[in-house]
Amino acid sequence: MPLLAVVALAAATFTFRIAGPLFRDRITVAPAAQRLLASAAAVLLVALAATSALTQDGGFAGWARPAGVLVAGILAARRVPFPVVVLAAAIVTALLRLAGIH
Amino acid sequence: MRMPWRTSHRELRRDVALVCLADGIVGVSFGATAVAGGLPWWVPVIMSLLVFAGGAQFAAVGVVLAGGSPVAAVAAGALLNTRLLPYGLAVADVTGPAEVSGAARPAGPGRRWLTRLLGAHLTTDESVAFALRHTDPAPRRTAFWTCGVALFTVWNVAVLLGVLAGSVVRNTAGFGLDATFPAVLLALALPTLADRRTCAAAGTGAAAAVALTPVLPAGLPVLAALGGLACLWRRR
Numbered sequence A: 001m002p003l004l005a006v007v008a009l010a011a012a013t014f015t016f017r018i019a020g021p022l023f024r025d026r027i028t029v030a031p032a033a034q035r036l037l038a039s040a041a042a043v044l045l046v047a048l049a050a051t052s053a054l055t056q057d058g059g060f061a062g063w064a065r066p067a068g069v070l071v072a073g074i075l076a077a078r079r080v081p082f083p084v085v086v087l088a089a090a091i092v093t094a095l096l097r098l099a100g101i102h
Numbered sequence B: 001m002r003m004p005w006r007t008s009h010r011e012l013r014r015d016v017a018l019v020c021l022a023d024g025i026v027g028v029s030f031g032a033t034a035v036a037g038g039l040p041w042w043v044p045v046i047m048s049l050l051v052f053a054g055g056a057q058f059a060a061v062g063v064v065l066a067g068g069s070p071v072a073a074v075a076a077g078a079l080l081n082t083r084l085l086p087y088g089l090a091v092a093d094v095t096g097p098a099e100v101s102g103a104a105r106p107a108g109p110g111r112r113w114l115t116r117l118l119g120a121h122l123t124t125d126e127s128v129a130f131a132l133r134h135t136d137p138a139p140r141r142t143a144f145w146t147c148g149v150a151l152f153t154v155w156n157v158a159v160l161l162g163v164l165a166g167s168v169v170r171n172t173a174g175f176g177l178d179a180t181f182p183a184v185l186l187a188l189a190l191p192t193l194a195d196r197r198t199c200a201a202a203g204t205g206a207a208a209a210v211a212l213t214p215v216l217p218a219g220l221p222v223l224a225a226l227g228g229l230a231c232l233w234r235r236r
Helices: A003-022 A031-054 A064-077 A082-098 B002-036 B042-050 B054-065 B070-081 B084-090 B109-121 B125-132 B137-168 B177-192 B196-212 B220-233
Strands: none
Touching: A003 B042, A003 B054, A003 B070, A003 B084, A003 B109, A031 A064, A031 B054, A031 B070, A031 B177, A031 B196, A031 B220, A064 A082, A064 B177, A082 B002, A082 B177, B002 B042, B002 B054, B002 B125, B002 B137, B002 B177, B042 B054, B042 B137, B054 B070, B054 B177, B054 B220, B070 B220, B084 B125, B109 B137, B125 B137, B196 B220
């Protein structure tokens, strides 16, 4: 990942951050647009979670990783604290691999 | 009058500490994943300082580690961060310098600008959420800046620790480290799946992204998932 890409993402991010305080008298984000952006973010996060859980180099990533992520998802849906969720994913996946399930 | 203020200060510190602990673990996982995936150490470190947005950082690095182009990575990260615009509007009263009246000496213009830039940079899901818990200007400002400064410090230190851990631990798969990345994304996404339509859109998008992964160049399947947003316009 080139430095230019990191800087570009940082610049875009800061633009979104500073625009509100600078132009708060002049811009209003329509509620519909705000909802659409929120949905787009949700779609993107879930798609990234799914592809990074299930695939590796364009193929299936094996069973251990998605199993750990599934357990984490169930825990997160039950509002278990974040650190536990993240550790559970790693532990389940590691134990499955230790048991020979990859 | 003094007691509740002091109690709420203690509560604020406790809640901020809990959030920092959670994000610290995410930060370690981010740094370790990035380095273990083969990125140079400075990418996660500089990114955490300059971008300072966990979801977008994970998204961008995820796209790159999957073999995607830098353009796709920046697009995915930037799209996730569009939410910072409405956030900035919501807390614009506290991110800038305090409006002092009367005897207090106002800060010089240079300092006021620095405060404004810094405040904008500290705008995150967490700092905004803390600010929005209050309606009075003073506690609102305290909540925002306490959370923002603490989180910025913890996040960057945690990413650095993760980078160190990721370069020392060779067998990251053995520790299940690769599962923490999608787990974090899922945990971040779940609270945003507020209604049935967003769930349908996310489900459709994710299924499409996974199905397209073997055929499309890396990075594009995730962006193609945005087609799932069409579910939002389905008949009621």
